[in-house]
Amino acid sequence: MESPRELLKQARSRFTQKQIAAHLGVNARTIKRWEARENDPPKFAAPALQQLLLPIDNPDNSAGEFSFIDLFAGIGGIRLGFEAAGGRCVFTSEWNEPSVKTYQANFPDTHPIIGDITKVKASEIPDHDVLLAGFPCQPFSIAGVSKKNSLGREHGFRCETQGTLFFDVERIIEEKQPKAFLLENVKHLLNHDKGRTFEVILRALRDKLGYEVHYKVIDARYFVPQHRERIIIVGFREKTGFSWNDLQLPDISKRAPVMKDILHPENGSEEPEGHYTVGKKALVNEDKYVLSTKLWRYLKNYAKKHQAAGNGFGFGLVGPDDVARTLSARYYKDGSEILISRGRKNPRRLTPRECARLMGFDRNGRKFVIPVSDTQAYKQFGNSVVVPVIETVAKIMRPHILSLVDAERSGVRQLPIAV
The missing domain is CATH 3.40.50.150 (Vaccinia Virus protein VP39)
Known part of the structure; x- marks a missing residue:
């Protein structure tokens, strides 16, 4: 994309300062200051100016x-x-x-x-x-x-x-x-x-x-x-x-969303993805997401201490037919608010892909791109909205x-x- 100043120059060959200002939603004096180089047009003016230069019959101009x-x-x-x-x-x-x-x-x-x-x-x-x-x-x-x-x-x-x-x-x-x-x-x-x-x-x-x-x-x-x-x-x-x-x-009296709707099926019905799932059956990567014995022991003892004191603090253990607590931006620390039960084995955290599903980003065939580390992904989904x-x-x-x-x-x- 050309620079905002170059696009402004092109726009001024076809439109008045008032017309450009109206399109950008700014005062005409602002356009005048840009042209006089008293200050530079902001970067976000570029796409709007480029849109102004599109042919009138271009469908993208009115998308x-x-x-x-x-x-x-x-x-x-x-x-x-x-x-x-x-x-x-x-x-x-x-x-x-x-x-x-x-x-x-x-x-x-x-x-x-x-x-x-x-x-x-x-x-x-x-x-x-x-x-x-x-x-x-x-x-x-x-x-x-x-x-x-x-x-x-x-x-x-x-x-x-x-x-x-x-x-x-x-x-x-x-x-x-x-x-x-x-x-x-x-x-x-x-x-x-x-x-x-x-x-x-x-x-x-x-x-x-x-x-x-x-x-x-x-x-x-x-x-x-x-x-x-x-x-x-x-x-x-x-x-x-x-x-x-x-x-x-939605009417949830007959069929409410439950955790198995968003968990990796681990049966080969989905392709393995990065370090989230591995092997032909796309099993959740245990080395990455299963809690260590030390951390699991700490969380259980922490919960017992607060339960004895009459507090409600503690981990949230859920199975496939359960509903989770609120996913928070601190999930990257220990995953304690939503831990997936594995029977007698140590529980595991959600993968970032499961978080994308839990927040409704993966929906109706859309697969949200997650280009960041797990830590950042947990923060981002925990801070976000539920899309639906x-x-x-x-x-x-x-x-x-x-x-x-x-x-x-x-x-x-x-x-x-x-x-």
């Missing part, structure tokens, strides 16, 4: 029924959910380099990925219909709060390194006025600081920004064999008929997003929300 940006993108779980609903990603931000590597491996034709969103001016982010953000949850999670308390550190909005990243979401929404947004976080966000943290978020979204806001805690248990409760916050710039009553969760949960929410958001997109194209704006 997707609505556009979205992917903030705190991780490895792209939320993006997958909204692409399944007909969306097109126009901007991505993720600062963690191993996550960027995985993201690029699975979205190879994507635009450049921007690192630190706190250093990006909201005015320079492309226009978009929907803002998506799984903003960092550690400052609000039960484990994260406990850890920070024990270390004497601040948490929530007083955690300056992560908690305040919500305000970057806020400033971008305020500047770009997307038609809708979806934010995802841990369930404990609702109760953090006795509910005051969540109240701050709601006031910002509803009262300050004027959005119609809906939120719901959804357990991924309906889609995958894992108890994983996360809060989904949905907002619309105008009044819509959106309702959580339209959310159709997002797909389901995106599905019920879609008609309302398209209604707002169509209204804008026709020049009709709905009544503002009463605040």
Whole structure:
């Protein structure tokens, strides 16, 4: 791809500064500063400028029924959910380099990925219909709060390194006025600081920004064999008929997802993969994933100690017909929250491929690319979303997003929300 400056030069031979600014979603003065070399066009302007130079009848110029940006993108779980609903990603931000590597491996034709969103001016982010953000949850999670308390550190909005990243979401929404947004976080966000943290978020979204806001805690248990409760916050710039009553969760009364649905079958029905599985039957690599006797003894003794003290801490041992605990980013340490029973033998950890299945990344024939080490893969999947949960929410958001997109194209704006 040519440099943003060269593409800008080509675009200016065909379009005015105002037309280019409108396409990029920036102020015309920004284009003027770029041309005057007062500052350089950002890297993420290149694909948008290249798209502007495509022939009008090129189908790629209008791919997707609505556009979205992917903030705190991780490895792209939320993006997958909204692409399944007909969306097109126009901007991505993720600062963690191993996550960027995985993201690029699975979205190879994507635009450049921007690192630190706190250093990006909201005015320079492309226009978009929907803002998506799984903003960092550690400052609000039960484990994260406990850890920070024990270390004497601040948490929530007083955690300056992560908690305040919500305000970057806020400033971008305020500047770009997307038609809708979806934010995802841990369930404990609702109760953090006795509910005051969540109240701050709601006031910002509803009262300050004027959005119609809906939120719901959804357990991924309906889609995958894992108890994983996360809060989904949905907002619309105008009044819509959106309702959580339209959310159709799978009926698990007769057949619920269980662990054998995501475990390696170990019967030769799948091909061996890297160091995950070996031999003709694609058996799980015992040298890599079975717990050592020393570690297994330690985990059992640790569980006994806490059970005697009346605490609930301990390992989670599951069989093929069970449902797992929540996969966390710390899984790489000992795998204790989800251990696969092997009878009288020492249990084993999940392989990264099984984690991809447990999080819904491997689904409907899609095999997610895992280009990183096991340690990084465990962190990435543990920090991610369960893809089919997002797909389901995106599905019920879609008609309302398209209604707002169509209204804008026709020049009709709905009544503002009463605040």
